[in-house]
Amino acid sequence: MSRRYWIVGASTGIGLELCRLLLMRGDQVYASARRLGELEQLASQYPNLHCLPLDVQDSQACEAAAQRIAAEGGLDVLVANAGVCHYMDLPEFDLAKVQQTMQVNLVAPMQLTALCLPMLKDKGQLVYVSSAAAYLPLPRAQSYGASKAALSHYAEIMASELPRQQVQVSVVYPGFVDTPLTAQNDFPMPMRLSASRAAQIMLRGMDARRSTIRFPTSFILFLRAIALLPTPWRRALIRKTSRYKGKQPS
Numbered sequence: 619m620s621r622r623y624w625i626v627g628a629s630t631g632i633g634l635e636l637c638r639l640l641l642m643r644g645d646q647v648y649a650s651a652r653r654l655g656e657l658e659q660l661a662s663q664y665p666n667l668h669c670l671p672l673d674v675q676d677s678q679a680c681e682a683a684a685q686r687i688a689a690e691g692g693l694d695v696l697v698a699n700a701g702v703c704h705y706m707d708l709p710e711f712d713l714a715k716v717q718q719t720m721q722v723n724l725v726a727p728m729q730l731t732a733l734c735l736p737m738l739k740d741k742g743q744l745v746y747v748s749s750a751a752a753y754l755p756l757p758r759a760q761s762y763g764a765s766k767a768a769l770s771h772y773a774e775i776m777a778s779e780l781p782r783q784q785v786q787v788s789v790v791y792p793g794f795v796d797t798p799l800t801a802q803n804d805f806p807m808p809m810r811l812s813a814s815r816a817a818q819i820m821l822r823g824m825d826a827r828r829s830t831i832r833f834p835t836s837f838i839l840f841l842r843a844i845a846l847l848p849t850p851w852r853r854a855l856i857r858k859t860s861r862y863k864g865k866q867p868s
């Protein structure tokens with residue numbers, strides 16, 4: 619039987635590929651992001667696609683979108699996938715970027731959850747797209763890593779508070795995936811997956827109602843092994859990859 623999904627962050631990358639998979643198998647898909655160009659072109663082909671353009675930083679737009687979904691029959695699955703990533707080289711500090719990152723990656727999923735819970739059907743699912751960066755503090759990812767670690771923390775609290783028989787919480791930890799978000803990266807990205815492969819793995823995990831969905835496994839194990847090192851060793855190892863060498867003599 620077809621289910622009703624709201625994919626927030628659906629315009630490109632993993633979210634777009636996830637939409638394609640769901641549309642092809644006949645699920646009802648509400649798709650949101652600021653620019654839905656590619657999906658709007660698919661709408662004539664897929665009557666099961668409903669485009670709801672919005673900026674997740676606009677809380678009223680989120681409310682209006684949720685009200686529409688509720689009025690049209692409610693929801694089985696929320697996928698909080700929208701994300702932004704800004705790297706900062708110390709001593710740079712860009713408050714606007716930090717605030718945007720926290721708003722999109724953390725505050726918006728919290729608001730979307732609050733909006734969706736009342737309309738979530740029995741055996742509904744909340745899916746939060748965190749990041750492998752949540753497992754290990756990596757240089758230059760101060761706001762991104764902090765936002766994703768906080769999102770995972772929040773999701774685990776939701777998972778322990780909500781009755782599991784009624785609401786399944788899944789947290790997704792992708793490693794590197796080839797998307798517009800990583801196109802800006804100027805460093806090696808080991809074990810990088812295509813967005814379509816990432817979406818396939820993610821959907822398989824969602825269908826199996828898995829609590830955590832992590833990929834690629836070997837990359838995640840590698841990061842988690844480093845995270846388990848004694849703190850001084852872990853810091854020393856990570857410091858080696860940092861570009862910041864302190865104040866240079868002028």
Ligand SMILES: NC(=O)c1ccc[n+]([C@@H]2O[C@H](COP(=O)([O-])OP(=O)(O)OC[C@H]3O[C@@H](n4cnc5c(N)ncnc54)[C@H](OP(=O)(O)O)[C@@H]3O)[C@@H](O)[C@H]2O)c1
Nearest residue numbers: 627628629631632651652653673674700701794795797799
């Ligand atoms: N790619 C990776 O290696 C990787 C690794 C770990 C985790 N992730 C996470 O995976 C998720 C998907 O990222 P991706 O890699 O597929 O990157 P992406 O192609 O850049 O997708 C990000 C999505 O978020 C949407 N978005 C960003 N800001 C938004 C806003 N203010 N309002 C509404 N939508 C907004 C974008 O749409 P618009 O710009 O059109 O609004 C886009 O649909 C993100 O949460 C990311 O942090 C990615």
